[in-house]
Amino acid sequence: MVKSREWSRKTREEVISLHRKGNGYKKIVKMLNIPRDTIVSIIRKFKAKGIVETLPGHGRKKMLTLTAVRYLKRKVLKSPHILRQELLFPPHILFFRMGTSTIAGVVQATSASIWLTLKASVLPPPTRQQWLDMAQGFLKRAQFPNCIGALDGKHIRVKKPPNSGSQYYNYKQFFSVVLLAVAGTNYRFIIVDIGSYGSTADTHIFRASRMGRWLQSNQLDVPQPAFLPGSTGPPAPYVVVGDKGFALSNNLMRPFPRRSLDAKRRMFNYRLSRARRFVECAFGIFCHKCISYSLHILQLAFPGRSPVSVSDSFMIQATA
Numbered sequence: 001m002v003k004s005r006e007w008s009r010k011t012r013e014e015v016i017s018l019h020r021k022g023n024g025y026k027k028i029v030k031m032l033n034i035p036r037d038t039i040v041s042i043i044r045k046f047k048a049k050g051i052v053e054t055l056p057g058h059g060r061k062k063m064l065t066l067t068a069v070r071y072l073k074r075k076v077l078k079s080p081h082i083l084r085q086e087l088l089f090p091p092h093i094l095f096f097r098m099g100t101s102t103i104a105g106v107v108q109a110t111s112a113s114i115w116l117t118l119k120a121s122v123l124p125p126p127t128r129q130q131w132l133d134m135a136q137g138f139l140k141r142a143q144f145p146n147c148i149g150a151l152d153g154k155h156i157r158v159k160k161p162p163n164s165g166s167q168y169y170n171y172k173q174f175f176s177v178v179l180l181a182v183a184g185t186n187y188r189f190i191i192v193d194i195g196s197y198g199s200t201a202d203t204h205i206f207r208a209s210r211m212g213r214w215l216q217s218n219q220l221d222v223p224q225p226a227f228l229p230g231s232t233g234p235p236a237p238y239v240v241v242g243d244k245g246f247a248l249s250n251n252l253m254r255p256f257p258r259r260s261l262d263a264k265r266r267m268f269n270y271r272l273s274r275a276r277r278f279v280e281c282a283f284g285i286f287c288h289k290c291i292s293y294s295l296h297i298l299q300l301a302f303p304g305r306s307p308v309s310v311s312d313s314f315m316i317q318a319t320a
Contacts, residue, residue, distance in 0.1 A: 007038065012052035015042045126190055128221045135223075135238060137185035142274040144241065145228050149182040149190055150279035151242040151252070153202040154286075170198035180205050182240055183279040191220075203246045215240065215251050222251065241275045 011032065018028050029036050046052055126134075131148045138147035155176035160168060168175040176198035182191045193209040206212040214220050225235035239253040246254050255272050256265040 007034070007042075009052060012042050015039055016046050016052060019043050123189065123192065126220065128223055131221070131223055131238065134184045134190075138275050139229070141185050142271065142278075144271045144275040146226060146236050146238045147241055147253075147275050148222065148238045149184060149240045150276045151180070151182050151206070151240045151246065152276065152279045152283070153205065154179045154181070154283045155198055158198075167197045167199055174198075178202070178205055179283075180209065180211070181279065181282070182211070183282040185278050187278060187282045187285055189282060201245065202242075206242075206246060206252075216249065241272050243276060 011034070014032060015028060015034070018031065023031070025036055025039055028034070028039050032039075042052065134148050135146060139145050155170050155172060155174075156179055157174055157176050158168060160175045168177065170176050177194070178196040178198060178200065180193040180196065180202065181189045183189050191211045193205065193211050196205045196209075215222070222238050225237045227233070228236050237250055239251050241253050244255055244257070246252055248254050253272065255269040261269070
């Protein structure tokens with residue numbers, strides 16, 4: 001049997017309207033196909049309170065545990081001017097006036113729409129001429145020829161998902177997802193792979209990603225091998241440079257191990273490091289922008305408080 005509180009307001013109003021017209025309980029049951037007990041409850045509530053909505057029950061008052069009391073004391077001692085609402089609700093619920101699950105659904109749907117709309121203009125597949133232009137940029141600014149991008153991974157701190165075990169726990173001892181990206185000399189991302197487990201090594205992520213498969217199978221329209229500047233030897237392939245965490249391949253170059261370095265290999269590692277710094281700087285710019293946007297949102301949520309005190313914990317997480 002369906003409970004009375006599950007019926008819509010329109011149905012309740014129909015019950016009251018039919019009752020006012022002099023219809024009995026049995027006739028209303030046949031007309032609306034509603035259980036008799038439900039009709040009796042709706043009519044009695046209307047006669048007693050003059051409304052058809054279901055009011056929330058009061059119930060027994062919740063008691064605070066000792067852990068909750070200690071938590072509230074710490075919050076008040078740390079910030080004596082904290083508002084009562086800030087103690088009861090997280091910032092996102094206080095600012096948007098929505099529940100956590102509702103906000104999560106809105107964010108996911110909005111993010112998917114933004115990506116589908118803007119991916120063709122923000123991260124379009126590079127053409128062969130664009131690869132050649134990037135190679136000229138690396139040659140000019142890092143003195144590393146035939147380089148078309150710098151590859152690296154960035155751990156983005158997240159809250160541990162439920163029932164995830166240690167999948168998101170990385171070697172830095174916090175939970176994260178990995179942003180794997182290739183950047184050019186303009187500090188912009190060319191290709192990205194987002195969302196891999198924090199416990200997975202960069203080389204495994206790259207090997208299993210579309211980025212890695214397309215690069216190895218030559219589906220990214222990479223230029224054909226070309227001669228190195230001042231060289232008459234065999235043509236060298238165009239490569240992406242990465243750190244020692246990546247595996248060496250035809251289109252991915254990594255530094256020589258430290259244990260077997262001579263003057264030429266040391267110079268090669270130096271040039272490769274200069275080429276890799278562009279992706280490191282791109283990650284730094286990305287983190288700085290995320291912190292700036294989040295500080296602005298927090299200032300809108302708490303206009304009367306100092307932005308530094310509100311965002312201390314976020315800055316620690318975002319820059320880890």
